[in-house]
Amino acid sequence: MDIIKELSDNQTILLLMPGIEYNKIVLETIKTLSDKRVCYVTLNKTYGALKELFKKNKIKTDNILFVDAITRSLKEAKDIPKECYFVSPTSISDAFAALHTIIQQEYDYLVFDSLTNLFSYKETEGVEDLIFVLLNKIRETKTKAVFYALNEQEKFIPRCCMYVEKTIVIEK
Protein backbone atom coordinates (compact mmCIF):
# COMPACT_ATOMS: atom_id res chain seq x y z
CA MET A 1 0.00 0.00 0.00
CA ASP A 2 1.31 3.43 -0.99
CA ILE A 3 -0.25 5.64 1.68
CA ILE A 4 1.03 8.87 0.14
CA LYS A 5 -0.59 8.03 -3.18
CA GLU A 6 -3.81 6.94 -1.51
CA LEU A 7 -3.95 10.22 0.39
CA SER A 8 -3.19 12.25 -2.70
CA ASP A 9 -6.26 10.70 -4.34
CA ASN A 10 -8.52 10.75 -1.25
CA GLN A 11 -8.74 13.25 1.58
CA THR A 12 -9.97 10.75 4.15
CA ILE A 13 -9.04 7.10 4.39
CA LEU A 14 -10.02 4.33 6.78
CA LEU A 15 -7.39 1.62 7.21
CA LEU A 16 -9.00 -1.58 8.44
CA MET A 17 -6.39 -4.00 9.68
CA PRO A 18 -6.07 -7.24 11.60
CA GLY A 19 -4.74 -6.88 15.14
CA ILE A 20 -1.63 -8.86 14.29
CA GLU A 21 -0.63 -6.29 11.64
CA TYR A 22 -1.56 -3.25 13.67
CA ASN A 23 1.81 -2.15 15.09
CA LYS A 24 3.60 -2.80 11.82
CA ILE A 25 1.13 -0.70 9.80
CA VAL A 26 1.10 2.11 12.35
CA LEU A 27 4.89 2.38 12.23
CA GLU A 28 5.15 2.11 8.43
CA THR A 29 2.48 4.76 7.95
CA ILE A 30 3.93 7.34 10.30
CA LYS A 31 7.42 6.72 8.95
CA THR A 32 6.13 7.56 5.47
CA LEU A 33 4.22 10.66 6.56
CA SER A 34 6.65 12.10 9.10
CA ASP A 35 8.47 14.40 6.65
CA LYS A 36 5.35 16.56 6.52
CA ARG A 37 3.39 18.23 9.33
CA VAL A 38 1.38 15.55 11.08
CA CYS A 39 -1.27 15.76 13.77
CA TYR A 40 -1.27 12.37 15.51
CA VAL A 41 -4.31 11.60 17.68
CA THR A 42 -3.70 8.76 20.11
CA LEU A 43 -6.39 6.91 22.02
CA ASN A 44 -4.37 3.86 23.02
CA LYS A 45 -0.80 4.89 23.77
CA THR A 46 0.47 7.74 25.85
CA TYR A 47 2.53 10.49 24.24
CA GLY A 48 5.50 9.08 26.16
CA ALA A 49 4.92 5.58 24.81
CA LEU A 50 4.63 6.86 21.24
CA LYS A 51 7.79 8.95 21.51
CA GLU A 52 9.62 5.91 22.88
CA LEU A 53 8.23 3.64 20.14
CA PHE A 54 9.02 6.07 17.31
CA LYS A 55 12.53 6.74 18.60
CA LYS A 56 13.21 3.02 18.81
CA ASN A 57 12.10 2.69 15.19
CA LYS A 58 14.11 5.75 14.07
CA ILE A 59 11.05 7.78 13.14
CA LYS A 60 11.45 11.54 13.26
CA THR A 61 8.96 13.31 15.50
CA ASP A 62 10.03 16.92 14.85
CA ASN A 63 7.04 17.52 12.55
CA ILE A 64 4.47 15.70 14.65
CA LEU A 65 1.97 17.28 17.00
CA PHE A 66 0.58 14.66 19.37
CA VAL A 67 -2.99 14.86 20.64
CA ASP A 68 -3.02 12.51 23.61
CA ALA A 69 -6.30 11.43 25.21
CA ILE A 70 -4.64 8.95 27.57
CA THR A 71 -2.02 10.58 29.75
CA ARG A 72 -4.38 12.71 31.82
CA SER A 73 -6.22 9.55 32.80
CA LEU A 74 -3.10 8.22 34.44
CA LYS A 75 -1.36 11.22 35.93
CA GLU A 76 -1.32 14.97 36.27
CA ALA A 77 0.08 16.38 33.06
CA LYS A 78 2.86 18.67 34.27
CA ASP A 79 5.51 20.28 32.06
CA ILE A 80 3.49 19.71 28.90
CA PRO A 81 5.83 19.46 25.89
CA LYS A 82 5.17 22.02 23.16
CA GLU A 83 4.56 19.25 20.59
CA CYS A 84 1.71 17.77 22.61
CA TYR A 85 -1.87 18.49 23.63
CA PHE A 86 -3.32 16.46 26.48
CA VAL A 87 -7.06 16.38 25.85
CA SER A 88 -9.83 15.20 28.11
CA PRO A 89 -9.62 11.44 28.65
CA THR A 90 -13.13 11.07 30.00
CA SER A 91 -15.23 13.21 27.70
CA ILE A 92 -15.09 12.39 24.01
CA SER A 93 -17.04 15.53 23.19
CA ASP A 94 -14.45 17.75 24.87
CA ALA A 95 -11.63 15.88 23.16
CA PHE A 96 -13.25 16.37 19.76
CA ALA A 97 -13.93 20.04 20.44
CA ALA A 98 -10.21 20.49 21.13
CA LEU A 99 -9.39 18.54 18.00
CA HIS A 100 -11.57 20.82 15.84
CA THR A 101 -9.50 23.78 17.00
CA ILE A 102 -6.19 22.00 16.52
CA ILE A 103 -6.86 20.98 12.93
CA GLN A 104 -7.46 24.59 11.97
CA GLN A 105 -3.65 24.87 12.06
CA GLU A 106 -3.62 23.16 8.64
CA TYR A 107 -1.59 20.02 9.11
CA ASP A 108 -0.60 18.08 6.02
CA TYR A 109 -1.81 14.85 7.59
CA LEU A 110 -3.97 13.78 10.47
CA VAL A 111 -3.56 10.27 11.86
CA PHE A 112 -6.38 9.00 14.07
CA ASP A 113 -5.29 6.04 16.18
CA SER A 114 -7.87 4.57 16.44
CA LEU A 115 -11.63 4.30 15.86
CA THR A 116 -11.59 0.95 17.63
CA ASN A 117 -10.64 2.63 20.90
CA LEU A 118 -13.18 5.36 20.32
CA PHE A 119 -15.95 2.80 20.05
CA SER A 120 -14.95 1.25 23.33
CA TYR A 121 -16.63 4.19 25.04
CA LYS A 122 -20.20 3.90 26.21
CA GLU A 123 -21.68 6.68 24.14
CA THR A 124 -21.64 4.71 20.90
CA GLU A 125 -24.45 6.56 19.17
CA GLY A 126 -22.82 9.90 19.86
CA VAL A 127 -19.46 8.63 18.67
CA GLU A 128 -20.70 8.28 15.11
CA ASP A 129 -21.95 11.87 15.15
CA LEU A 130 -18.57 13.06 16.43
CA ILE A 131 -16.73 11.26 13.65
CA PHE A 132 -19.11 12.70 11.07
CA VAL A 133 -18.57 16.25 12.36
CA LEU A 134 -14.79 15.76 12.55
CA LEU A 135 -14.69 14.58 8.94
CA ASN A 136 -16.64 17.66 7.88
CA LYS A 137 -14.17 19.87 9.78
CA ILE A 138 -11.30 18.09 8.02
CA ARG A 139 -12.96 18.72 4.64
CA GLU A 140 -12.87 22.45 5.39
CA THR A 141 -9.06 22.19 5.52
CA LYS A 142 -6.42 20.83 3.17
CA THR A 143 -5.43 18.18 5.70
CA LYS A 144 -5.44 14.56 4.55
CA ALA A 145 -6.60 12.13 7.20
CA VAL A 146 -6.05 8.48 7.86
CA PHE A 147 -8.16 6.66 10.44
CA TYR A 148 -7.10 3.31 11.85
CA ALA A 149 -9.43 0.56 13.02
CA LEU A 150 -9.18 -3.13 13.69
CA ASN A 151 -11.31 -5.09 11.27
CA GLU A 152 -12.68 -7.23 14.08
CA GLN A 153 -15.33 -4.79 15.24
CA GLU A 154 -18.13 -5.92 12.99
CA LYS A 155 -20.88 -3.82 14.50
CA PHE A 156 -19.52 -0.30 14.09
CA ILE A 157 -16.68 -0.12 11.63
CA PRO A 158 -18.71 -0.83 8.46
CA ARG A 159 -20.85 2.20 9.28
CA CYS A 160 -17.74 4.37 9.47
CA CYS A 161 -16.81 3.26 5.94
CA MET A 162 -19.71 5.37 4.73
CA TYR A 163 -18.17 8.58 6.02
CA VAL A 164 -14.64 8.35 4.58
CA GLU A 165 -13.70 8.63 0.91
CA LYS A 166 -11.90 5.31 0.78
CA THR A 167 -11.61 2.24 2.96
CA ILE A 168 -8.56 0.05 2.60
CA VAL A 169 -8.76 -3.42 4.08
CA ILE A 170 -5.40 -4.90 4.94
CA GLU A 171 -5.32 -8.68 4.96
CA LYS A 172 -3.09 -10.85 7.15
Added chain:
Amino acid sequence: MPKTIMIVDDEADIRETIKTILEREGYNTILAIDGDDCLKKLETVKPNLILLDIMMPGTPVRDIVKKIKGIKIVYCSAVRTSDAEREQLLSNGNIIDFIQKPFDINELIKKVKKMA
Protein backbone atom coordinates in the same frame (compact mmCIF):
# COMPACT_ATOMS: atom_id res chain seq x y z
CA MET B 1 -11.93 -18.35 52.57
CA PRO B 2 -11.92 -17.34 48.90
CA LYS B 3 -10.28 -14.07 48.03
CA THR B 4 -12.30 -11.30 46.42
CA ILE B 5 -11.32 -9.49 43.25
CA MET B 6 -13.04 -6.33 42.07
CA ILE B 7 -13.18 -5.95 38.28
CA VAL B 8 -13.62 -2.36 37.11
CA ASP B 9 -14.22 -2.01 33.39
CA ASP B 10 -16.77 -0.08 31.35
CA GLU B 11 -17.00 -2.87 28.78
CA ALA B 12 -19.50 -5.46 29.93
CA ASP B 13 -18.02 -8.32 27.92
CA ILE B 14 -14.58 -7.74 29.45
CA ARG B 15 -16.07 -7.63 32.97
CA GLU B 16 -17.99 -10.83 32.40
CA THR B 17 -15.04 -12.62 30.80
CA ILE B 18 -12.70 -11.84 33.69
CA LYS B 19 -15.43 -12.70 36.21
CA THR B 20 -15.96 -16.13 34.60
CA ILE B 21 -12.22 -16.85 34.49
CA LEU B 22 -11.60 -15.84 38.11
CA GLU B 23 -14.70 -17.54 39.56
CA ARG B 24 -13.62 -20.75 37.85
CA GLU B 25 -10.35 -20.36 39.78
CA GLY B 26 -12.26 -20.06 43.04
CA TYR B 27 -12.26 -16.30 43.57
CA ASN B 28 -15.24 -14.18 44.53
CA THR B 29 -15.74 -11.25 42.21
CA ILE B 30 -17.34 -7.83 42.45
CA LEU B 31 -18.07 -5.89 39.29
CA ALA B 32 -17.97 -2.13 38.81
CA ILE B 33 -18.79 -0.33 35.58
CA ASP B 34 -16.39 2.60 36.08
CA GLY B 35 -14.22 4.33 38.67
CA ASP B 36 -17.09 6.10 40.35
CA ASP B 37 -19.02 2.85 40.71
CA CYS B 38 -15.85 1.27 42.11
CA LEU B 39 -15.57 3.92 44.85
CA LYS B 40 -19.25 3.55 45.69
CA LYS B 41 -18.91 -0.21 46.08
CA LEU B 42 -15.76 0.15 48.18
CA GLU B 43 -17.88 1.85 50.83
CA THR B 44 -19.34 -1.55 51.67
CA VAL B 45 -16.78 -4.13 50.52
CA LYS B 46 -13.02 -4.55 50.73
CA PRO B 47 -11.64 -6.76 47.96
CA ASN B 48 -8.15 -8.25 48.10
CA LEU B 49 -7.30 -6.85 44.68
CA ILE B 50 -8.76 -4.42 42.14
CA LEU B 51 -8.33 -4.91 38.41
CA LEU B 52 -8.79 -1.41 37.04
CA ASP B 53 -9.23 -0.36 33.43
CA ILE B 54 -7.66 2.98 32.53
CA MET B 55 -9.87 4.52 29.86
CA MET B 56 -13.36 4.80 31.29
CA PRO B 57 -16.04 7.48 31.35
CA GLY B 58 -16.47 9.48 34.56
CA THR B 59 -13.75 10.52 36.99
CA PRO B 60 -10.25 9.89 35.57
CA VAL B 61 -8.57 6.84 37.12
CA ARG B 62 -5.69 8.97 38.43
CA ASP B 63 -8.23 10.58 40.80
CA ILE B 64 -9.95 7.27 41.59
CA VAL B 65 -6.64 5.68 42.57
CA LYS B 66 -5.87 8.51 45.00
CA LYS B 67 -9.10 7.76 46.87
CA ILE B 68 -8.48 4.01 47.26
CA LYS B 69 -6.59 3.26 50.45
CA GLY B 70 -5.12 -0.05 51.56
CA ILE B 71 -6.16 -2.14 48.55
CA LYS B 72 -3.77 -3.35 45.88
CA ILE B 73 -4.57 -2.21 42.34
CA VAL B 74 -3.53 -3.70 39.03
CA TYR B 75 -4.13 -1.69 35.87
CA CYS B 76 -5.77 -3.92 33.29
CA SER B 77 -5.90 -1.99 30.05
CA ALA B 78 -5.13 -1.81 26.34
CA VAL B 79 -3.39 1.50 26.97
CA ARG B 80 0.35 1.42 26.38
CA THR B 81 2.72 3.55 28.42
CA SER B 82 6.43 4.19 28.16
CA ASP B 83 8.78 2.28 30.47
CA ALA B 84 9.47 5.49 32.39
CA GLU B 85 5.76 6.21 32.88
CA ARG B 86 5.15 2.65 34.03
CA GLU B 87 7.94 2.87 36.60
CA GLN B 88 6.62 6.20 37.80
CA LEU B 89 3.11 4.79 38.24
CA LEU B 90 4.33 1.68 40.03
CA SER B 91 6.40 3.71 42.46
CA ASN B 92 3.42 5.78 43.41
CA GLY B 93 0.83 4.44 45.87
CA ASN B 94 -0.97 1.12 45.69
CA ILE B 95 -0.61 0.28 41.99
CA ILE B 96 1.35 -2.93 41.89
CA ASP B 97 1.29 -4.13 38.30
CA PHE B 98 -0.08 -3.84 34.76
CA ILE B 99 -1.95 -6.42 32.73
CA GLN B 100 -1.94 -5.58 29.06
CA LYS B 101 -5.09 -6.19 27.03
CA PRO B 102 -5.67 -8.30 25.09
CA PHE B 103 -4.50 -10.52 27.93
CA ASP B 104 -3.48 -14.13 28.00
CA ILE B 105 -5.82 -16.03 30.33
CA ASN B 106 -3.00 -17.97 31.99
CA GLU B 107 -1.04 -14.78 32.56
CA LEU B 108 -4.09 -13.13 34.12
CA ILE B 109 -4.64 -16.05 36.51
CA LYS B 110 -0.94 -16.22 37.36
CA LYS B 111 -0.78 -12.52 38.16
CA VAL B 112 -3.96 -12.53 40.22
CA LYS B 113 -2.75 -15.57 42.21
CA LYS B 114 0.54 -13.82 42.88
CA MET B 115 -0.92 -10.48 43.86
CA ALA B 116 -4.27 -11.12 45.57
